[in-house]
Amino acid sequence: MDKFTGKVWVLGDDIDTDIIIPTEYLALKTVQDMAPYAFSPLRPELAGQIRDGDMIVAGKNFGCGSSREQAPEIIKALGVRCVIAKSFARIFFRNAINNGLLLIENDKLRDAVSEGDEITVVLNHFIEHQGAQYPITPLPQNLVEILNAGGLVQAMKKRNNSKGI
Amino acid sequence: MGATIIEKIVRNNTGKEVHPGEIVTVNVDRVMIHDIFIPFVASKFEEMGFTKIWDADRAVLIYDHLVPASQVDDTRHFRIGNEFAEKYGMKNVHRADGICHQLMTEAGYVKPGDIVFGTDSHTTTYGCVGAFSSGIGYTEMASILGTGTLWIRVPETIKVEITGTLPENVMAKDIILKLIGDLGADGATYKALEFTGDTVENMTVASRMSMANMAIEAGAKCALFAPDEKTAQYCGITLTEKERDLTGDADAQYCRVIQYRAEDFVPVMACPSNVDNVKPVSELAGKEIDQVFIGSCTNGRLEDLMAAADILKDRHVAPFVKLIVTPASRKIYREAAANGTLEILARAGAIITHPSCGLCCGRTGGILTDGEVVVATNNRNFLGRMGTSKVEIYLASPKSAAACAVEGRIIVPKVK
Secondary structure: OOEEEEEEEEOOOOOEHHHHOOHHHOOOOOHHHHHHHOOOOOOOOHHHHOOOOOEEEEOOOEOEOOOOOHHHHHHHHOOOOEEEEOOEOHHHHHHHHHOOOEEEEOOOHHHHOOOOOEEEEEOOOEEEEOOEEEEOOOOOHHHHHHHHHOOHHHHHHHHHHHHOO | OOOOHHHHHHHHHHOOOOOOOOEEEEEOOEEEEEOOOHHHHHHHHHHOOOOOOOOHHHEEEEOOOOOOOOOOOHHHHHHHHHHHHHHHOOOOEEOOOEOHHHHHHHOOOOOOOOEEEEOOHHHHHHHHHOOEEEEOOHHHHHHHHHHOEEEEEOOOEEEEEEEOOOOOOOOHHHHHHHHHHHHOOOOOOOOEEEEEOHHHHOOOHHHHHHHHHHHHHHOOOEEEEOOOHHHHHHHOOOOOHHHHOOOOOOOOOOOEEEEEEHHHOOOEEEOOOOOOOEEEHHHHOOOEOOEEEEEHHHHOOHHHHHHHHHHHOOOOOOOOOEEEEEOOEHHHHHHHHHOOHHHHHHHOOOEEOOOOOHHHHOOOOOOEOOOOEEEEOOOOOOOOOOEOOOOEEEEOOHHHHHHHHHHOEOOOOOOO
8 A cells, every 4th residue: 555654834725826836937947947936925935945755735726826837847846745635726636637746635634734744645545644534535547547657748658659659 | 408508518529418527538629829838838749759730720829928028038938839830830820919818719719619728727718709618737738739639527517697787887807706706716616607697698709708717716617608699790600500509508407506686796806815805896995006907818808998998088097106008919909009099098198018918927017016006907816926925916897997097096987
């Protein structure tokens, strides 16, 4: 069973894509160039504090706003293992899966954790926090296939290789 | 059992009955890519191993967010876009014609019943002509360019019925802001909005565009208006039997029905820093402002500029206020010049800019700083959207915005 443990950073409701990465940094050349500005309108210091394997726990409608795919890419580039939110905005949800960033929907955990707490995620089963377990609803099969391939680019590569084009 | 508009569009596209919640693969009729994301689309497309676009004539490339370049690296996006278009035979490239969401219907790329995806969240706009259109990321765009298909989950539909006559100082923008306030920023997530009622039937396609444009601010996947004679005229087509049938059936299943009386609407604004933080303008009156922005894919059309000009005629903006006007396309710019609208606005002290995304996405043409207040007709007031994170952005209709520009503070536009 796949499981991992990490420290959480806690954010509120409606964390929009302009907060995750403001438009003025979108034309920087690489996602690595943009990463230091992640969350800067809200918490300018946060990008520098996140460490590999940390997790973000947020309220409802995480990732609302624009279609910028740099939003999930940057979160992944910062080393965030997964984002757990009460709910996700739809374009962000698709973009995250397509980039192999794991998202978990849970409406209770956010109000139980404090920043800096450790949680353990047992994939497809539950999240554990201070002895309490929060269930995880499995993703639809077509999305699992994209995640398992390592994102949509890898899934398409595989498809194109097998077709020999 | 009857069907909603979105169910009919997906059914016609896939050739089978569909129900909300089902995951289906659709054949894409048109795609739109804009300048910010073309470099990423191009690299993902090649990384995926594609060597040709499934149907290059169905792809449209539009430069609007970075036009004209304001930072030294911006032109790289145009160069990569030009090379990609040339290499893969894309003929539909607009380099300075206006904002993508205006051009897609204005230039005839989208027709009723089409399924369209764009690399921009406000792609919901094309629901104004009864098309299913939605925003996606650049990786998915690259996969559509290669395959011509995309998976979607068939959404449930919220029906919004509006009947009666709007007060004179209320515009379509006030309706959609009120609806977003009532639904909340995630109230329509994963869902389709379907607008009906005689108020909507009497609206211009331009007004329907303002509403469809902002559907994403309530999280909606798409927003649909049944195609009618106005749609046909706007698109320059005669509606086919199939297109005429793109209305919600009386026995269709809606997850929610919301009804409004047009007479009950008042001018409203979305207050900092969430689009669903909506209040009547009367409650905000008196607040001093530094700038007014009239433009964007939400409210940069001829009727918007004319509504503003009607208020600004023979008057002048307050001395400390900068009024920035940005027509949504070159066509609108020329029409507004030809009918005297730009002359009225210029006399009133407006700074008139070239058609582009401009200030709406916070890159050019009037960036603000800490402590400043702007009344703007675009679609987002997120933290840092138009400058620093300490700028207060109030979203409003063109009538409200013009009235505020004259007063130098927030004021309810007068009914004549």
